[in-house]
Amino acid sequence: MPLRLYDTYSRAVRNFTPRRGRDVSIYICGPTVVAPPHVGQLRCQVSFDVLARWLKYRGCTVTLCRNVTDMEDMILRRALMENVPWWLIAETNYRSFFAAYELLGCLPPTVEPRATGHITEMIELIEELLRRRHAYVVDGDVYFSVDSFPEYGRLSRRRAEHMRASAEPGRGKRHPSDFALWKRAKPGEPYWRTPWGDGRPGWHVQCSVMARKYLGREFDIHAGGAPLIFPHHENEIAQSKAAGDGFARYWLHGGTVTRGGEKIHKSVDSPFSLSRILTEVRPIELRYYLAMSHYRSDLEFSWTALRDAAAAFRRIEGFVLRASRRLPHAAPATVVPEPFAAAMNNDLNVPRALTVVWAAVNEGNRALAEGDEAVLADACSRLRAMLGVLGLDPLGEPWAARRARDSRLEQTALALADLVVNLAESARARGDDALADRLLTQVREAMDGVRPVRAEAERPVSLLAG
Template sequence: MMIYNTLSGEKELFEPIHKNRVNIFVCGPTVYDESHIGHARTYIAFDVIARYLKYRGFSVFYLQNITDVDDKIIRRASELGITPIELARRFEKRYLEDMCALGIHNVNLYARATEHIPEIIEQIKTLIEKGFAYETETGVYFDETKFEDFGKLSNQTIEDLTEHRIEPDPTKRNPGDFSLWKKREEEPAWDSPWGRGRPGWHIEDTAIANTYFGPQYDLHGGAKDLIFPHHEAEIAQMEASSGKKPMVRYWMHTGFLNVNGEKMSKSLGNFMTIRELLERYEPDVFRFFVLSTHYRSPINFSEEALEQPKRSLERIYNLIRTIDGLLDGMNEEYMEGDEEFSEKLIDAKNKFLDAMDDDFNTPLALSLIFDLVRAVNRYIDDKKVSREALRDVKHLFIEFGEILGLKLSVGDSKEDLTDDLIDLIIEIRQKLRDKKDWEFSDDIRSRLRDLNVILEDGAGISNYYMLKRV
């Protein structure tokens, strides 16, 4: 399996540190507001990565931090007249609900920054002892000039970094030194050897990762905007304090989700939250949209752009419904097998896995699913496929679906009363059709459509499916 490593700028053969175990850390959100579709893009990408690693037999531990102490949280909370922790808990809950709605269930542990203050303090102490950090009146800072590898991830040198959007704290030795501990009296604040205060942004991730994984682990992910300064700072902190390098074997970064070619932002008015998205689209439609583009490439979001994956998915669902219909024994003709077909299935699966092995090439993997869809349709049309083969196809789709997090099955809910009733209606309607009572038949079909039950008539048989209410 090959993975593109931001650190080397190349695809590298994936070899975990501990044989079969893979430790993944992905930067989680700062919980000061609703999560947006850009977050969704990144976390869906890593969800699929975790899924695939598991599928490949690795024992995956996926860790994500929750930044619940931060200037933005404090500012927002004071605007709303609640405590920063109340605000953080509120949006953390919303975040977890959003992830759940998107079908992201693979994170093993969400770790809050505020619950790792002792580990953070411990790491800062080590950095001071080793001479990488120093204390001033305003806080504790990391001295970037003491860490010779600084800039290796973003491929920049300290000299390159001359522009600042924010005026550097005047007590710092170098303008690029970053904060480890901020001396502040206002809440939330904790006691430390340097007085009351709160941790800087970067230190929580290394302290948390070190707690659960130790100073070296396999994969660290996040969106591209975190490469600098955040991940650069993490490397500096961890490798300086532990003396071991590399901190992370493979750095993975997702491309941005843009809207009309621009970064999504509230001020531009092109902002969409996950909740707003899911009010209008099925989670799988968005997931398919995300997976249609390689995780490292930028993706341009628009509502029109979501129409394409919607129809693409429909094409897959249609085949699955056809197969289920055939397997329900509506038509016994399709019984003769074809060995060539079985080979085709094995071939399709291998190609799919090859695509995923090559740095999680989901767009290619999806295109291979469509190749398979076309092939299966052709075999069905030629009536050259056995029940067993159809069952294999069905299972293969479920397997692909589990890897990608898409539901590529229609579910066996035929026991439901609703389904039985609809079957009954179809049966009655079939009698009308036999009598060529088209007017009444069409009326039933149209009335069912109003109830989001779609009938599709074939020669002699009718299939149906239900649209979910949105």
């Protein structure tokens, strides 16, 4: 069965055929490291992590390049506002993103290049565009001429008046939609020397250069969030194809995470940051929430929906853990059920695939209640194969290692809580009710959330079957 993916460029669901056999090359627009990661940015990465996992399940070798934009106007503005070096902003937030991807169980990319490590190649590409007369210099700035590229606007299907309305400002531009390849140096900003003067690269040229260097002049899939379609991806296509590259053969875009109908934006103190959300749910539960809707659909974030998704995943997890105790040597199946595969091959239709997941959970819970180990083993092995594709198998990595670590920490916390409770009882026996109450309040606050999560996973199968 072929894998079919929605290609933004052609506005059609197309059969996916790699350029070279089973070798698949993917470029994902990574973060601009100006602020800590928020749920919108992470959803996109989880969605395309599922894509990479499904391709690997299908027997493909995946080369995945996910860039880091560590040189951009927003980074420089924040550094100026906080009176700190620009590289400190970039490095601090890069580490936050790296930790976030790891926490959510995303497979590491094959390569994760930083923009500032490829300035020489950016200068070379700009020189190439100047020679081909697709670019021009204005007082140290270099602009791409959209009039020189007749296909400009095909990806976004934008009309000329819409392009003009969203055009970036610039001195001496020949056309309102011309975009900066290079920006001349400003006082206090980092700069590099070039034949047309000191300065720094624009945003769009960075991805064209890194994609070419690590994936070649033509590669299979370019992925990113839907807000990047214009101008970023439109401009990438223009400058890369104008330089003679075939560039991406398929364009995949993930939907936006919204709140009150508005896109969640980058912010240093975002209420939708990963650190804030993980006070409510565990990383594996957040991954389930981010993966459960179709990757191309927008997701209206709500705390209630997040908690409901977490509770639903704990039902799946609880069954897997109970089944593994009954059958400790059972392993995931090597093949997922055909209906699950059909859903995944249909443009990564995870919502439909999850109906097959839940059917296996319900079947397995009935088998547990009835003591039918043969049916239980079959249901659990099928389920774990499907969860593995989604990066959600609680007995797979990285979740199994974390579970073992968390179990040790939980046992330690419970032992310390019992010790504090004993101290409180001793204080009350001595007549020191104030100390006893204070100790009990502190231990309740410290242990909040430890027992409920554990208890959910341990609920009797009779309450979950059906």
